[in-house]
Structure formats: structure tokens, C-alpha cells
Amino acid sequence: MQAIVISHNQENADWFTYILRKEGMAVAISKQIQRVIPTLQERPVDLILYSTHMDESVMATVEEIKKNSAAFVVLVVDQLTEDEHCDLLDAGADWVLTRPVSGRLLARYLRRILRRSTNIPVTVLPEITSSEVILNPAARTVRLPNQEAQRLTQLEFRLLYVLMTAPGYIFTTDELVERVWGYEGEGNRGLVRGLVRRLRRKIEPDSENPQYILNIPSHGYQFVYHT
Structure with missing residues (x-):
């Protein structure tokens, strides 16, 4: 450690x-x-x-x-x-x-x-691929069609990994704080919102009109695969 x-x-x-x-x-x-x-x-x-x-x-x-x-x-x-x-x-x-x-x-x-400490080393996590988004845990990068791989921060990687491994599932803010930061986070909507905003800038063609990471009002966030 x-x-x-x-x-x-x-x-x-x-x-x-x-x-x-x-x-x-x-x-x-x-x-x-x-x-x-x-x-x-x-x-x-x-x-x-x-x-x-x-x-x-x-x-x-x-x-x-x-x-x-x-x-x-x-x-x-x-x-x-x-x-x-x-x-x-x-x-x-x-x-x-x-x-x-x-x-x-x-x-x-x-x-x-x-x-x-039960974290699995990212080097042994499998690559996650949708029809358009490729997440590489070993390199901690994400790649979209016709684009160079983008380096992710530790928190950006954790958030995207959590969302992509459960496509369509709506995570509440508290669930994301617990899974990404590792502690109970009631009331930390700003914490999640800021991280989602930074991640969208890296993976969304238009971060103001997201296609992949969607906000479901009054519920939370989900990752959507496009076929």
C-alpha cells in the first residue's frame, strides 16, 4: 500500500x-x-x-x-x-x-x-467494451471510436467502472459515493455531480447533451450502452 x-x-x-x-x-x-x-x-x-x-x-x-x-x-x-x-x-x-x-x-x-483492503489490482481487471466505449483498467484509459485513448484519474476510472459494469442500473448518489469513495455519503450530491461533469467532458461527444452517462431526475445516474 x-x-x-x-x-x-x-x-x-x-x-x-x-x-x-x-x-x-x-x-x-x-x-x-x-x-x-x-x-x-x-x-x-x-x-x-x-x-x-x-x-x-x-x-x-x-x-x-x-x-x-x-x-x-x-x-x-x-x-x-x-x-x-x-x-x-x-x-x-x-x-x-x-x-x-x-x-x-x-x-x-x-x-x-x-x-x-480488498481492492483488486486494476491490472487484473478485464477490459470492458460496449459498441463504442472501451475501458482499459490496466492503462486506466477510455477510448471512443476514431479518438485517441483518454487517460482517467483514479476517481474518474472508479466511477466509469462502476457504471459500465452495471449498464442500465440507476445508481443513487449515496451508492456512488460508497462505491467510488468508499464511505457513506448522504448529502454528497455535489461530490458526485462534479465528478460526473469531469468524466462527461472526456467521453461524451457533447457533454451538455450526454449519451452515455445519464442523470435520472430524483433517482441517480446510469450508463447506457448504444448498439
């Missing part, structure tokens, strides 16, 4: 990195979360450990991470209220740990992540 540790405190970053590597993860380190977020779509990771002080910006930062990544998000913060804890979980954090964090406890959490 690929992980990234974000912390302004180098000593803390080194300690977290030691624990993650001891559990078998490949780890990168950064001091600035805002430098990491723009890279997540093209350089996806499996886990983000973000050590920070609790303030008003943290919840918005978690939401921004989830817009750009399906990674497992572990927050390490100072003491916080129950309401703040719930708000962070609702924003998309998978685990919220408060300082001081036991290295032994953190290692146990990481082992649970490894056990729960």
Missing part, C-alpha cells in the same frame, strides 16, 4: 512514517496538505495520515481530500468535542485519533486497514 504522511512537525512525521513502514507500507512525507491535494488524482495513494491542530479549516480540508481521492483518511488531532469528531467523520475522515497516540494502537489500526 502507498501512504503519505502530512505533518508540520518533522519529528512526528518521522515517527508516523516509522510505524507505517514497519507495517509494510511505502510512505512519502509532506509538510503542506494543500500541496498534496492537487496531486492525488494523478498520483493516487491508499492511505493519508494527516496530523494537524484542530481548527475550522480541517473539516473543509477533509472534504477537499475526498473530492480528489478515494484514499483511507486517518486524522491525528488534539482533543476535540464529540460534535467535532462527528463532523469530521461526516466530512469523510475514516478514523480520527486524538493525541497522544499510542504507537501500538496506531499499528493495530493500520493492520485493520490492511485486512480490510
